[in-house]
Amino acid sequence: MTVSQGLKAATQAVGCIISLFAVSPKLTMIMIGVIPVVVVIGTGLGSILRSMSRDAQEEISKSTAVADEALGNIRTVRAFAMERKELELYGGQVDKSRAKNIRLGLGIGAFQAGANLFLNGIVLGSLFAGGYLISTKEMRAGDLISFLVATQMVERSLAQMSLLLGHVVRGHTAGARVFEFIDYKPKIPVSGGKKIPFHSLMGEITFSHVSFSYPGRKQQTVLEDFNLHIPGGKVVALVGLSGGGKSTVAFLLERFYDVSGGSITIDGHDLRQLDPAWLRGQAIGFITQEPVLFATTVMENIRYGRPEATDAEVMEAARLANADRFIQSFPKGYATVLGERGVTVSGGQKQRIAIARALIKNPSILILDEATSALDVESERLVQDALEKVIKGRTTLVIAHRLSTIRNADIIAVVSKGRIMEMGSHTELNAQRGLYWELMMKQELEDDLNSK
Numbered sequence: 001m002t003v004s005q006g007l008k009a010a011t012q013a014v015g016c017i018i019s020l021f022a023v024s025p026k027l028t029m030i031m032i033g034v035i036p037v038v039v040v041i042g043t044g045l046g047s048i049l050r051s052m053s054r055d056a057q058e059e060i061s062k063s064t065a066v067a068d069e070a071l072g073n074i075r076t077v078r079a080f081a082m083e084r085k086e087l088e089l090y091g092g093q094v095d096k097s098r099a100k101n102i103r104l105g106l107g108i109g110a111f112q113a114g115a116n117l118f119l120n121g122i123v124l125g126s127l128f129a130g131g132y133l134i135s136t137k138e139m140r141a142g143d144l145i146s147f148l149v150a151t152q153m154v155e156r157s158l159a160q161m162s163l164l165l166g167h168v169v170r171g172h173t174a175g176a177r178v179f180e181f182i183d184y185k186p187k188i189p190v191s192g193g194k195k196i197p198f199h200s201l202m203g204e205i206t207f208s209h210v211s212f213s214y215p216g217r218k219q220q221t222v223l224e225d226f227n228l229h230i231p232g233g234k235v236v237a238l239v240g241l242s243g244g245g246k247s248t249v250a251f252l253l254e255r256f257y258d259v260s261g262g263s264i265t266i267d268g269h270d271l272r273q274l275d276p277a278w279l280r281g282q283a284i285g286f287i288t289q290e291p292v293l294f295a296t297t298v299m300e301n302i303r304y305g306r307p308e309a310t311d312a313e314v315m316e317a318a319r320l321a322n323a324d325r326f327i328q329s330f331p332k333g334y335a336t337v338l339g340e341r342g343v344t345v346s347g348g349q350k351q352r353i354a355i356a357r358a359l360i361k362n363p364s365i366l367i368l369d370e371a372t373s374a375l376d377v378e379s380e381r382l383v384q385d386a387l388e389k390v391i392k393g394r395t396t397l398v399i400a401h402r403l404s405t406i407r408n409a410d411i412i413a414v415v416s417k418g419r420i421m422e423m424g425s426h427t428e429l430n431a432q433r434g435l436y437w438e439l440m441m442k443q444e445l446e447d448d449l450n451s452k
């Protein structure tokens with residue numbers, strides 16, 4: 001049943017009602033008298049059906065989410081032999097969804113049955129009232145027959161419209177969720193604001209009295225009175241115990257979140273005034289611990305960093321990232337299609353493709369979030385070597401667990417409980433025998449134990 005069919009039915013109903021008036025205004029008035037009652041009952045039932053449809057829709061989304069999560073993390077599911085458990089979870093969710101949909105189907109069925117009963121009641125009522133009007137000579141038998149034929153047309157049209165209502169209820173709730181997302185306004189705009197021209201961008205970053213709590217956990221202050229100055233072109237490393245807030249510093253610089261207090265500036269411009277699309281698309285290259293690749297070719301994965309880049313530029317970025325050689329060794333080279341989430345390449349290869357992807361933007365600022373921590377020694381050396389090449393001439397913020405990789409950083413800042421506790425070069429901090437020195441001792445001990 002389409003909307004145009006619904007409109008046709010409605011026009012037919014209106015036309016027939018006009019004919020009914022022409023045949024017998026009195027009988028038509030009696031019939032129309034019951035309409036307000038029907039409208040009130042119909043509206044009430046419609047809103048009950050809408051809420052049932054919303055419930056059913058929600059259960060369908062939940063079961064899809066369960067399946068999506070299990071399939072998306074299939075290796076973890078397999079590694080823990082959780083297939084049965086996941087199936088049970090999905091089965092349970094599908095059962096709930098089925099129950100809600102059966103309830104909705106019954107509701108819509110009952111509504112349509114009620115509507116039909118009512119419409120048939122109109123025909124019977126017309127016969128009864130018409131019979132009475134004939135007996136009082138207010139109507140002729142022929143008129144009653146024409147009236148009944150027109151009433152049946154109205155009945156059929158209204159029955160079709162009640163079918164359409166069932167579709168409208170389902171479609172409306174499904175569409176409402178889509179429109180909810182379409183109308184959703186991001187707290188941080190996706191684009192708009194100042195851009196610093198490439199040639200005047202020095203990449204000097206200042207965190208000044210920054211405090212921050214994640215929106216989902218407002219009671220926990222992750223950064224408090226955090227101050228950090230990164231001169232243009234220098235390498236600053238953040239080190240410290242897990243959970244200290246190092247990655248949060250990177251997320252704030254990418255403006256995934258806005259600071260709760262204080263400010264972050266790039267070349268003196270507050271981050272909130274800069275165009276986020278320019279900031280993330282051109283100014284900053286972000287290489288995360290677990291880079292995400294897409295199920296497309298290696299070429300397109302690298303080009304993701306700058307869609308207008310030529311094939312030659314992609315290859316040049318790959319060469320700089322120490323990725324060219326292994327890509328060329330694939331039978332289809334740059335045309336090799338990576339599996340979903342890049343599962344068909346090793347961790348180190350994935351990392352180097354991600355470096356090439358960040359590099360192709362030619363960003364003035366680089367953020368490396370523990371980029372080498374998940375790799376073996378050989379891959380780490382290749383990735384480290386690539387990184388050393390690419391950080392030259394760029395302001396770089398390295399978030400590192402392995403202190404050995406950041407010894408040459410211009411400034412090392414030790415972060416603990418959302419604040420910077422110590423800051424200086426490796427030699428200076430080592431001489432201080434404070435937190436950095438303790439971390440280093442701990443790591444050396446761990447490395448010794450691991451090598452035995």
Ligand SMILES: Nc1ncnc2c1ncn2[C@@H]1O[C@H](COP(=O)(O)OP(=O)(O)OP(=O)(O)O)[C@@H](O)[C@H]1O
Binds near residue numbers: 217241247248249
């Ligand atoms: N999305 C989030 N919502 C709420 N709290 C979060 C969120 N992400 C991180 N946190 C909390 O913020 C604190 C700092 O986390 P962050 O990831 O910045 O630490 P980190 O120093 O980078 O740790 P690691 O070295 O383990 O990566 C932690 O206590 C963490 O639980």
